[in-house]
Amino acid sequence: MSSVPRPARSPLGRRSPFARRSPLGRRSPHLRALGALLLLLATLAVAPALGQSPSPDPAAGPIASVGPSASPSGVPTPEPTPRVRPGPTLPPLDRLPRLDPTVPGPELGREVVAYLPYWMSNAGFQGAPAFDPATDPWIRDRRITDLVLFSVGIRRDGALKLDEANARFVLGPAATRIIRAAHRQGIRVLVSFVSGGYDNNAALFRDMRAAQRFVREAAALVALRGLDGADMDVELIKKPYFRNYARTAGLLKARLRLQDPASRVTVATNGAKSGATMAKMALSTGVDRAFLMGYAYRSGGSSPVGSISPLHHPTDLDLLESLDLYRARGIDLSRVILGLPTYGMTWPTQTSLPNAERVGSKRFGDGQVTGFHRALAGEQPFGAMWDEVPGDPSARRRWWDWERGTWWQTYVDTPATWRPKLLVALEQDLAGVGLWAIGYEGGLQGYPDMMGEVLARPVVAGGSLEPAVGTGLDIRVSARVLDVLAPTRWVQLSDDGVAWSPPLPPDALAGVPWRLPEGVDGKRVVLVRSRDLAGRLSVPYALTAIVDREGPTVVAGLRRAADRWWIGLAQADLTGMLPVQVRHRVADGDWSAWRFLRTPGDASVAAPEGVPVTVEIQSTDPLGNVRVTSVPAP
Numbered sequence: 122m123s124s125v126p127r128p129a130r131s132p133l134g135r136r137s138p139f140a141r142r143s144p145l146g147r148r149s150p151h152l153r154a155l156g157a158l159l160l161l162l163a164t165l166a167v168a169p170a171l172g173q174s175p176s177p178d179p180a181a182g183p184i185a186s187v188g189p190s191a192s193p194s195g196v197p198t199p200e201p202t203p204r205v206r207p208g209p210t211l212p213p214l215d216r217l218p219r220l221d222p223t224v225p226g227p228e229l230g231r232e233v234v235a236y237l238p239y240w241m242s243n244a245g246f247q248g249a250p251a252f253d254p255a256t257d258p259w260i261r262d263r264r265i266t267d268l269v270l271f272s273v274g275i276r277r278d279g280a281l282k283l284d285e286a287n288a289r290f291v292l293g294p295a296a297t298r299i300i301r302a303a304h305r306q307g308i309r310v311l312v313s314f315v316s317g318g319y320d321n322n323a324a325l326f327r328d329m330r331a332a333q334r335f336v337r338e339a340a341a342l343v344a345l346r347g348l349d350g351a352d353m354d355v356e357l358i359k360k361p362y363f364r365n366y367a368r369t370a371g372l373l374k375a376r377l378r379l380q381d382p383a384s385r386v387t388v389a390t391n392g393a394k395s396g397a398t399m400a401k402m403a404l405s406t407g408v409d410r411a412f413l414m415g416y417a418y419r420s421g422g423s424s425p426v427g428s429i430s431p432l433h434h435p436t437d438l439d440l441l442e443s444l445d446l447y448r449a450r451g452i453d454l455s456r457v458i459l460g461l462p463t464y465g466m467t468w469p470t471q472t473s474l475p476n477a478e479r480v481g482s483k484r485f486g487d488g489q490v491t492g493f494h495r496a497l498a499g500e501q502p503f504g505a506m507w508d509e510v511p512g513d514p515s516a517r518r519r520w521w522d523w524e525r526g527t528w529w530q531t532y533v534d535t536p537a538t539w540r541p542k543l544l545v546a547l548e549q550d551l552a553g554v555g556l557w558a559i560g561y562e563g564g565l566q567g568y569p570d571m572m573g574e575v576l577a578r579p580v581v582a583g584g585s586l587e588p589a590v591g592t593g594l595d596i597r598v599s600a601r602v603l604d605v606l607a608p609t610r611w612v613q614l615s616d617d618g619v620a621w622s623p624p625l626p627p628d629a630l631a632g633v634p635w636r637l638p639e640g641v642d643g644k645r646v647v648l649v650r651s652r653d654l655a656g657r658l659s660v661p662y663a664l665t666a667i668v669d670r671e672g673p674t675v676v677a678g679l680r681r682a683a684d685r686w687w688i689g690l691a692q693a694d695l696t697g698m699l700p701v702q703v704r705h706r707v708a709d710g711d712w713s714a715w716r717f718l719r720t721p722g723d724a725s726v727a728a729p730e731g732v733p734v735t736v737e738i739q740s741t742d743p744l745g746n747v748r749v750t751s752v753p754a755p
Contacts, residue, residue, distance in 0.1 A: 159177035171597045209283040212292060212474055217300060217347030219381055226307035229548045230605035232553030233269040234412060234458050235259060236313065239290035239558035242299070249563030254302035259559055261306075264569040264577075266553070267385075268303050268354050270296055272313040273342065277324035279334030281314070281342065300347060309349040311385065311580045312574070314339055317356045326362040332369040337493065340376040343384070350377060350385035353403075360395070363402055385409045387458070392418070392443030401450040402455070409456070412555050413447065415440050415542075416462035421487030424479035426468040428515035428532050429463055432542060435476075435512070440542065444549060460555035460705035461542055463562045464492045465515075465533030473519050473528050475510045494563025496533045514538045531684060536567035543575040544582050574660045579653040581662035585633070586647060590667040590696055592744050594637040598664065600630045600649045600704070607653040615648045618661060622626050640697060641667050669695040673740040673750030679754035685727045686734050686754050688718075694742045702739045708732055715739065731755070733746025 157679065194620050227233075237252060245251040259265045270291050274282035282288055290296055291312055300310045314335070316325055325331050343351055353370050370388055377384035388403040388411040390396035400411035415432045418438060447457055468488035469480035479488065496518065505520040516538050518531040534542070546554045554572075562568045574580065584600030602609050625633065630649070637645045645668055648661040656745035673694035679686040692698050697716045702715045705726045718724050728734045738750045 126730070133755075134382060137143055147310045149501060161234070165191065176358050176640050180260055181546075182192075187548065199339070207652060211283065211341060211345055214345060214585055216302075216345055217297065219347045220304045220307070220309055220349050220383075222383065224304070224307040227262070227266050228308075228606065229266060229553075231263040231551065231576050232267060232410075232458060233263045233551060233572060233576065234269060234410070234460075234558050235559040236269045236271045236555070237299070237560065238271045238558050239287040240687065241558065242295045243286075245563075247490075247495040248499055249492055249560055250298075252560045254299045254542055256564070257559075258564055258566055258569040260308065262410075262569055262573070263306050263308070264572045265308060265556075265559070267309045267311060267349075268559070268596055269297070269311045269313050269387075270299070270348075271340075271558070272315045273628065273711055275314055275316040275325060275335050276448075277321050277331065279325060279331035279338070280490060283334070291342075296346070304347075305492050309385065311350040311352050311387065311692040312343065312346070312348050313352040313354050313389070315354040315356075318357055319357050321671060322355060322358040322362060322366075326365040329365060329368065332365060332372070336372045336376050338580055339373060342378060343377060344380050344552075345489045347746045349381070350387070352389060353570045353753070354389040355399075356389075358399075359631075360398075363399055366399065366583075367402035367406050370403040370408045374407045374409070387412050389460075390402075391647065392438060392440070392446070394446055397443075397450045397452065401452050404452060404456055410458050410552055411447075411452070412458045412460050413443060414460050414557065415443065416460065416464075416557060420468065421466065421468070421489065422479075422482065423468075423488070425476045426466070426470055426479050426488065426530055426532065427476045427510065428513035428534075430534070430542070431464055431513045431515070432545070441546065444523045444545070444551075454549055454551050456547070458553050458555045458573045459542070459546060459551055460557055461539070463559070463568070464490055465496060465531060467491045467496075467529060469522075470528045470530045474531075475517060476512075477528070477530065484516075485525065485527065487741050491531050492561040492563070493568070495533050496564060497535065498563060500564060502529070506629065510536075514541055518536075529592065536571040538573055539568065540575065540596075543572065544561055544603070547575070547580070547605065548582070562611040576605060576676050579605055579651045579659040581612075581651055581659050584630075584649055584662065584664050586664050586666045589665070590669065592668070592670050592745070592746065594639070595635075596634045596666060598630065598647055599632055599664070600664070602627045602630070602649075602651040602659070604653070606657065607655045610654050612651045614647060615650075615661070616646070619647050621650070624652075636664065637668060642670055644668075664721040667695055669742065670746060672746040673698045673742055675740050675748060675750040677736075677750055677752045679726075679734065679736060681730075681754055681755070684729075685725045686736070688724045688726070688736055688738070688752070690738060694740075697743050699741045699743065703736055704739075705734060705736045707734055741746055 164624045189249045241252045254260050273288045273291055274285060276282055278646055302311050339351055351373060355366055358366060374386040388408055389399040389412045391414050404411055418431055419427055419429045428728050432441055433439055448454060465490045469485040470477040471480055502520040505518050507518050515532045516535040520529055522529055543554055579598055580603050582601045582603050587597045598614060602612055609627040611629050612630050613621040613624055614635060615621045645666045647664045650661045673692040675690055675692045677690035679688060700717050702717050704713045704715045706712045707728045726734050734754045738751045741747050
């Protein structure tokens with residue numbers, strides 16, 4: 122695949138509003154209401170003339186020039202001036218109230234920004250139910266801080282596309298219900314304004330005239346719907362237009378701040394060099410956050426297959442490298458949201474191995490988008506097996522399709538494989554994490570619960586036991602804890618989750634001596650939990666060790682054939698097996714020398730019919746445990 126993540130296609134990527142016109146795109150009569158036009162003009166009368174520099178954000182660094190008419194270097198102003206078409210105006214709706222600042226927001230250690238696509242409110246996705254703010258756990262349990270309504274399109278002349286299905290959602294009763302429900306929980310609600318395609322963005326950002334119209338109309342819509350800010354999602358734009366793109370974002374921030382000092386503006390940018398540059402330029406104009414779209418690192422045509430949002434990609438760009446690109450551009454990562462997908466991909470593959478090569482498109486087409494809900498809660502293919510690919514990290518489902526004669530593999534995140542990606546927000550001091558898109562997980566409780574485990578209390582990020590596999594019960598425990606809402610006060614250890622060790626200082630949990638409980642050989646678990654200064658307890662984190670004090674278990678027998686006895690055996694062990702050795706004696710004779718079973722001849726003993734034979738089998742595991750099994754015949 123290309124090193125540049127490509128935007129995902131409708132309905133799960135960010136390009137759906139401009140990938141095609143809605144079949145319901147005919148304007149309804151109420152969108153032409155003159156009363157709405159008067160409302161729009163009245164709203165704009167109190168704002169300064171566009172082209173005025175946005176008020177500087179002291180934390181934003183140098184502010185780029187936002188003069189009203191300067192064109193980017195090397196990009197001439199078009200002649201003649203494009204005709205500005207009249208567009209549909211805002212409908213005559215009652216203005217919704219903004220978020221009440223006295224309502225406490227969700228108690229999370231980082232921001233959690235979730236995009237809600239209009240189709241999730243209308244019909245759901247791949248069997249996941251339609252979004253209902255009354256029952257959705259993200260809203261109900263206050264596991265997000267910002268909800269972004271997706272979306273309203275931008276025309277080439279800067280006018281808003283108010284006559285499309287997505288805009289009708291933002292302006293309709295479903296969105297009204299969602300906005301009110303979110304505000305009751307102290308959750309901010311923004312709206313995403315989208316523009317895609319190189320030609321469209323060239324026209325929109327060639328000079329600032331179209332952009333100024335967009336800012337005016339966007340600010341009026343935000344005010345009308347009682348929203349708490351706006352998001353700009355501009356994709357497929359050439360570098361000469363980056364400067365005016367950033368200036369437009371800055372102007373939008375300035376206009377919204379005049380309406381509401383608490384208004385926020387975010388920009389959605391990709392994880393490649395171009396996205397890092399766009400984020401840097403937009404943030405320098407006072408924009409609050411850059412939403413790094415951390416997905417589509419693999420597409421339907423990718424080979425080998427794997428996670429579409431990998432922390433570690435062996436040969437190409439991944440999440441950590443994208444953050445490195447942003448940091449290298451001088452971006453303060455405390456203003457970056459790491460966006461994660463709630464969908465994955467399913468591909469036909471040549472083998473069942475992890476990260477296998479994809480079967481060519483001519484046989485079965487490219488890989489297909491698979492929402493978390495469909496993968497985990499939907500009907501499972503016959504013979505499907507689940508495991509995890511630690512290097513991605515990712516969960517993987519694989520199965521053999523007998524009818525089509527091929528393997529298939531699905532890569533998604535379970536809450537467990539999601540966890541290390543959420544931890545990146547704490548480990549790299551990001552502003553937070555994001556979701557594209559809320560609802561694709563179908564309300565499965567494990568995902569908001571994992572967000573709460575990582576961001577709503579102290580968290581144990583990881584740890585190790587030394588030795589993790591051994592023959593004794595005495596080990597050493599190390600663990601790493603992270604502050605979230607308050608500094609960590611102490612850490613404790615336990616074997617059973619009932620009896621806990623005395624509190625330990627959080628920075629002292631490195632190589633702490635610990636004795637595992639007695640019992641049969643097998644897995645042992647050591648639990649680690651932390652507590653912060655406010656009294657919050659983390660979810661206990663499990664570290665696993667294997668105790669193996671015995672050699673492999675052997676099941677063996679002798680079978681007579683011709684003039685000899687043939688040795689048959691099977692063995693099993695917790696930690697593996699080394700090559701088996703055998704020796705034998707006939708009747709009361711001397712024992713033969715030990716020999717490894719390498720050839721068929723090694724596995725047989727020549728002896729006359731009716732003469733007793735004894736075979737000893739010595740099996741050894743990698744820890745040096747030995748077991749000798751004696752097998753007599755006849």
